[in-house]
Amino acid sequence: MKKRTILSLEQALSMPYATLRFAQLGWRVIRIEATPTGKGPPGDPNRYIGSDIADEDRHSYFIAPNVGKEAIALNLKEQAGRDVLHRMIREMDVDVFCCNTLPGRYQAFGIDYETLSAIRPELIWAGISALGPEYPDTPGYDPGIQAMAGFMETTGDPDGPPMLSGIPIIDLKAGDEVFAQVCLALAERAETGTGKRIDVSMLQAASSWLITTLPLIDFGAGIEEMTRWGNAHRKFIPSNVYPTRDGFIYVAMGSDRQWQRMVEVEKFRSLANPARASNAGRYEDCEAIYADIGAITAQFETADLQRDFSAASVPNAVINTVPMVREEPAVKSRLTTTTAPDGKLISMPPMAVDTKGAKTDLDFAPRYGEHTKAILGEAGLSDAEIKSLAGDGIIFSSQ
Numbered sequence: 001m002k003k004r005t006i007l008s009l010e011q012a013l014s015m016p017y018a019t020l021r022f023a024q025l026g027w028r029v030i031r032i033e034a035t036p037t038g039k040g041p042p043g044d045p046n047r048y049i050g051s052d053i054a055d056e057d058r059h060s061y062f063i064a065p066n067v068g069k070e071a072i073a074l075n076l077k078e079q080a081g082r083d084v085l086h087r088m089i090r091e092m093d094v095d096v097f098c099c100n101t102l103p104g105r106y107q108a109f110g111i112d113y114e115t116l117s118a119i120r121p122e123l124i125w126a127g128i129s130a131l132g133p134e135y136p137d138t139p140g141y142d143p144g145i146q147a148m149a150g151f152m153e154t155t156g157d158p159d160g161p162p163m164l165s166g167i168p169i170i171d172l173k174a175g176d177e178v179f180a181q182v183c184l185a186l187a188e189r190a191e192t193g194t195g196k197r198i199d200v201s202m203l204q205a206a207s208s209w210l211i212t213t214l215p216l217i218d219f220g221a222g223i224e225e226m227t228r229w230g231n232a233h234r235k236f237i238p239s240n241v242y243p244t245r246d247g248f249i250y251v252a253m254g255s256d257r258q259w260q261r262m263v264e265v266e267k268f269r270s271l272a273n274p275a276r277a278s279n280a281g282r283y284e285d286c287e288a289i290y291a292d293i294g295a296i297t298a299q300f301e302t303a304d305l306q307r308d309f310s311a312a313s314v315p316n317a318v319i320n321t322v323p324m325v326r327e328e329p330a331v332k333s334r335l336t337t338t339t340a341p342d343g344k345l346i347s348m349p350p351m352a353v354d355t356k357g358a359k360t361d362l363d364f365a366p367r368y369g370e371h372t373k374a375i376l377g378e379a380g381l382s383d384a385e386i387k388s389l390a391g392d393g394i395i396f397s398s399q
Helices: 014-024 060-066 079-091 113-119 142-148 169-192 202-207 256-263 266-271 279-284 286-297 302-311 322-327 372-378 383-391
Strands: 005-009 028-033 052-055 070-074 096-099 124-129 196-201 240-244 247-251 316-318 336-339 345-348
Touching (some): 005 014, 014 028, 014 060, 014 124, 052 060, 070 079, 096 169, 124 169, 142 202, 169 196, 240 286, 256 279, 279 286
Parallel strands (some): 005 028
Antiparallel strands (some): 336 345
């Protein structure tokens, strides 16, 4: 696979996660951040979130999505900065331009598709925004989109408040969509020779996941089928989390045959009756079933229950903590890594899919403006030009 060059005006998580996936393929990813304004710490705000890992601008929340990348600082509010960007597009064989700034700023920053594609017709352009370019001034943050897309309404205890997911699933969904759509555009470009504009709406991408709920409106379903059910499945009974003597266990139930195998286990034979033989019958009796199962599981150790369920081919799982996940053999053998400036090896999540030739050990996340001078030199700017731009506040370099 040919290694590509991606230029990305990115911050926060959605687009950095997308471009991380390209960095994992060994592609070159150059992230653009704003020059200092004097109104707070410069660059991506995520640089300063979490514990201080390497130095003042590389804190814990910033590291993992930005390993394997280079970083430059450029003032796109000034024409001179926009000229530098356009020169990079022209001179550096850039394949993809990405951004997750407000669509209302595209033209003002000189990053709109029309401007950049006029410079490089084969360029693939990808933007993430809250609701798409039709809503140019609407900011998009993961929790807000979880609320708008109904995710919070469908998450949590039925007697409690709506809840956020424990991970920023909308940011990650939007990033995955950019990755997929850029790969598709590259395949199309191989046939046509032309570039493409890609707009990812966080709300639209999130709403595409309402596949088990949104159609129920026209099926005449009641609101109880589209709202919070805690840890229980809305349809497959008795899929739920149950207490054990030393923790919890999740039991899934995908068929009547699985239920039959469960109630054939000695511990659970008291649960069997003809009315519960079908999922429809169990649905009608779900609250009693949940209580009955929980009363039994609470008497036994998790490992004991796991052995019984697994022997009966009843799907089940321990509720892992994050440290426990890292030790799962299927995960541990595929962890990616980076090395901090002090030499400490840092484990990070695995790639989404094993890919031949991918990079699983990536360079540490870059310092703010770490590569500005070197990259602008590649774009053909002379030392004198770079020095002048730095003096005028058009660029910033930490080197």
